[in-house]
Amino acid sequence: MATEVMSEDATGGPAKPMRADARRNYERLVEAARQVFTDQGGEASMETIAKQAGVGVGTLYRHFPKRIDVVEAVYRGDVETLVRAADRGPGELPPWEALEAFLRGYVAYARGKKVLINELHEAFDKNPGLKLESRDRIWAACGRVLARAQAAGMARSDIDGDDLMQLVSPMCVHATLTEEQGDRLLAMVLDGLRPPGPEKLS
Amino acid sequence: MATEVMSEDATGGPAKPMRADARRNYERLVEAARQVFTDQGGEASMETIAKQAGVGVGTLYRHFPKRIDVVEAVYRGDVETLVRAADRGPGELPPWEALEAFLRGYVAYARGKKVLINELHEAFDKNPGLKLESRDRIWAACGRVLARAQAAGMARSDIDGDDLMQLVSPMCVHATLTEEQGDRLLAMVLDGLRPPGPEKLS
DNA sequence: TTACTATACGGAGGGTGCCTCCGTTTTTCA
DNA sequence: TGAAAAACGGAGGCACCCTCCGTATAGTAA
Numbered sequence A, B: 001m002a003t004e005v006m007s008e009d010a011t012g013g014p015a016k017p018m019r020a021d022a023r024r025n026y027e028r029l030v031e032a033a034r035q036v037f038t039d040q041g042g043e044a045s046m047e048t049i050a051k052q053a054g055v056g057v058g059t060l061y062r063h064f065p066k067r068i069d070v071v072e073a074v075y076r077g078d079v080e081t082l083v084r085a086a087d088r089g090p091g092e093l094p095p096w097e098a099l100e101a102f103l104r105g106y107v108a109y110a111r112g113k114k115v116l117i118n119e120l121h122e123a124f125d126k127n128p129g130l131k132l133e134s135r136d137r138i139w140a141a142c143g144r145v146l147a148r149a150q151a152a153g154m155a156r157s158d159i160d161g162d163d164l165m166q167l168v169s170p171m172c173v174h175a176t177l178t179e180e181q182g183d184r185l186l187a188m189v190l191d192g193l194r195p196p197g198p199e200k201l202s
Numbered sequence C: 001t002t003a004c005t006a007t008a009c010g011g012a013g014g015g016t017g018c019c020t021c022c023g024t025t026t027t028t029c030a
Numbered sequence D: 001t002g003a004a005a006a007a008c009g010g011a012g013g014c015a016c017c018c019t020c021c022g023t024a025t026a027g028t029a030a
Helices: A020-040 A046-053 A057-063 A067-088 A095-115 A117-126 A128-151 A161-173 A179-193 B020-040 B046-053 B057-063 B067-088 B095-115 B117-126 B128-151 B161-173 B179-193
Strands: A006-008 A014-017 B006-008 B014-017
Touching (some): A067 A117, A128 A161, A161 A179, B020 B046, B020 B067, B067 B095, B067 B117, B067 B128, B095 B179, B117 B128
Antiparallel strands (some): A006 A014
């Protein structure tokens, strides 16, 4: 992978690479924050996150000057994981399994997003590009995974990635979705995605 | 009006009426909170609210044990104002003007709701009935106002209150709605609500 | 009016959370 | 290996939520 963890200047361009300990702690902190937010919800304290990462709060604040920066880093990581998994498909998973894995990954992503909902709302307000960019990346990834399944004849070809996300995304956003219900509905969607059998050709 | 401000027991039944000073302060506090939330946003502090009301924080906390209780009281008041205004229509305003006033009131209500969005999310989580009940009351009020306008021949009769709310409510919820845009769109909706002229009967 | 009691008031202060500051430790590089 | 640069850690400042309790006042009965 080409994206090394670095400090960035205001223009977003790469700056000096981080010192080894700094980089190690950066990664620990993001992972600790993800864990703590999952366990305790979006109001978990900075002290808790630092402790979980095994560093002092000073270190946490050097890497993430404001609380919202931690939230943003966790969220960016989640999006990254989802999109990467989509493009890891070819060569590792057959096209249909890759599609199934992507959709399951999306549901998990959406669940994680829900516990940070208030925090993310603030982050999106401050930085509207983050929301749009993330959405675009995810929808595009969905399109690629679906297209591969379609090219292999494993998925019906009369819908595209945007259609699929338009169906699944609101389902995940709706407040009353339980984990089991999400699984059942996803199974149904996947069944509906299979190419129509010969007897069903109208 | 029959609803006097009282303390309530756990079952919601009426208890002893409040002492005069307590009641005065209760009302001042709700109004102060509404003002402060409008001015400073939903994260305004309890101290600020108490100061704005001219009372100590102790008094604020006696009336509203948790921060979220203040939010809920403000919200309930907003709903009450909107619904009351709807039913004040007959006798005070001609049916069409009452409908117009109701919709403008709804847009204002929705705007106020937006600054409390995070707080209300929490309140609705804790008390799901609040959300549903408020929605029902508002949609029903819309139905009554629209029905009166329809009965007077001032509004087209092929849509009902639920249709109307289904149109206007998402418009207000959407994050990017500006105040001017809301006014323009509402004007358009109102034009669309007028009964079709004779020349347009298809 | 007065005296008495239940009720309400006010704000100091406890606890926690975000964030800053700076002395100490570790890494890097000549 | 030694010095400079970079990063670490956590005490402490500040703001906020909420509690506690001494003081003040509305309501009531004589």
